[in-house]
Amino acid sequence: MNTSARRPCITVVGGANADIIGIPEGRFRLRDSNPGHVRRSPGGVARNIAENLARIGAEVRLVTAFGNDEIATWLKQECADDGIDISHSVDAPGIPGCRYLAVLDGTGDLAAAVNDMRALDRLTPDTLTAAAFADVDAVVLDTNLQSSTIARVAELAGTAALVLDPVSTAKAPKSGPIIGRLAAFKGNLREAEELSGAAGAEGAAARLLQTGAKRVFVTMGVGGVWCASATESFGISALPAQVANATGAGDAFTAGVAWGLAVRMTLRETARWASAMSAIALESERTVSETMSAEAVEQRMETMSR
Numbered sequence: 001m002n003t004s005a006r007r008p009c010i011t012v013v014g015g016a017n018a019d020i021i022g023i024p025e026g027r028f029r030l031r032d033s034n035p036g037h038v039r040r041s042p043g044g045v046a047r048n049i050a051e052n053l054a055r056i057g058a059e060v061r062l063v064t065a066f067g068n069d070e071i072a073t074w075l076k077q078e079c080a081d082d083g084i085d086i087s088h089s090v091d092a093p094g095i096p097g098c099r100y101l102a103v104l105d106g107t108g109d110l111a112a113a114v115n116d117m118r119a120l121d122r123l124t125p126d127t128l129t130a131a132a133f134a135d136v137d138a139v140v141l142d143t144n145l146q147s148s149t150i151a152r153v154a155e156l157a158g159t160a161a162l163v164l165d166p167v168s169t170a171k172a173p174k175s176g177p178i179i180g181r182l183a184a185f186k187g188n189l190r191e192a193e194e195l196s197g198a199a200g201a202e203g204a205a206a207r208l209l210q211t212g213a214k215r216v217f218v219t220m221g222v223g224g225v226w227c228a229s230a231t232e233s234f235g236i237s238a239l240p241a242q243v244a245n246a247t248g249a250g251d252a253f254t255a256g257v258a259w260g261l262a263v264r265m266t267l268r269e270t271a272r273w274a275s276a277m278s279a280i281a282l283e284s285e286r287t288v289s290e291t292m293s294a295e296a297v298e299q300r301m302e303t304m305s306r
Contacts, residue, residue: 008262009059011088011133011160013153014046014142014167015120016064016079017098018071019287021245028105042078043100043287045142045167045251052255052277054083055292058262061085063132065123071097072119088132092119108243108282120144125152136160137262138183140254143171154178161261165254169194180212183261186254186274192218201226205233215267217257217274219250227271236271239279239304248287252277256297276300 024036042051050062062084066072068091075097079086095118102113125148133139139157141150142165154162161183166172172187172195179185179195185208187195192204196211205216205228218226224237256274259265265273276297280289 007057007059008137008259009061009135010053010138010140010258010262011061011063011136012046012050012053012140012258013063013123013128013145013149014140014165015044015098015117015144016042016047016062016066016075017044017100017115017117018075019043019247020099020101021247021285021287022103023245023285024104024106026106028103028111030111034103039285041286041288042075042082043248044098045144045165045254046140047075047079047084048248048251048288049140049142049165049255049258050079050084051082051288052252052281052292053259055288056255056259056277056294056297058259059085061088061132061136063123063128064089065092065119065121065127066090067092067095067097067119069096071099073097088129090122090127092122095119095122102247104245104247109246117144121146123149125149128152128156130156133157133160138163138258140165140258143167143174145174147174147177150175150178154181157181161258163254163258163261165250166191166195179208182213184215184217184257185213186217186219186250186257188219188221188250192216202228202233215257215261215270217253217271219253219278221246225253225271225275227267229267232267234268236275239275239300241279241282243282244285245287246282248281248284248289249278251287252281252289252292272301272304273297276304
């Protein structure tokens with residue numbers, strides 16, 4: 001596997017928030033009080049990707065917008081503790097720090113969620129600095145951003161590999177104009193179908209490649225992932241995992257894709273690396289596993305058939 005000896009530098013642009021997660025003890029009952037426990041951890045698609053990358057050894061710059069309350073202060077400190085550079089981020093005076101409130105079902109999957117990302121509206125094109133994108137190997141962005149900010153990030157990325165995580169079917173269309181600029185698209189089946197206008201993982205991937213994306217990864221939960229480029233396409237089975245919390249698996253996979261591009265892995269090597277990261281994330285109650293490391297990823301990959 002081609003992993004660069006140099007520590008890769010990756011800029012991640014998008015949301016950072018507090019994850020407030022309710023985990024029921026047994027089967028989730030709708031419209032009822034469910035016994036269980038509630039925990040708080042740092043989250044947000046972009047911030048989760050950034051932490052995963054930092055934990056496996058990348059130099060990471062996070063570009064986001066923080067509010068000015070206790071949550072925002074806490075988030076900044078958590079980022080610093082995780083080794084994430086937030087010097088290119090902005091503040092959002094008078095706005096609460098971003099929050100994501102989720103309740104899981106009895107299997108660790110999402111039952112319902114509400115997110116308050118108002119502070120991120122302050123991350124506008126004119127607040128982005130060229131220094132945040134200087135000398136980076138890859139740039140990752142999520143679609144919590146405004147359309148104009150997404151377009152500006154694509155411009156500032158220059159020749160760096162650009163990776164997109166569309167976040168949700170509702171937000172995915174905002175990224176349409178930059179698909180042709182992407183080194184990699186990573187989304188779940190519904191997001192890929194929404195953005196491509198085609199049905200099925202293979203059809204959606206083919207359409208996104210035609211639009212200009214260089215690599216496409218369509219994740220399907222227990223169904224594994226469909227991977228495609230101009231020269232090859234294949235499926236990879238999901239790794240076995242004792243699921244504790246499914247909310248961070250996609251972010252871990254995106255981090256794996258960005259790492260693979262930054263260190264020049266092949267399509268298959270990247271897919272295997274990202275799948276291993278996703279499996280590790282599934283087994284933690286935290287959105288980002290505290291056991292995530294390059295060594296842990298390599299060990300998990302050893303359980304995969306080639």
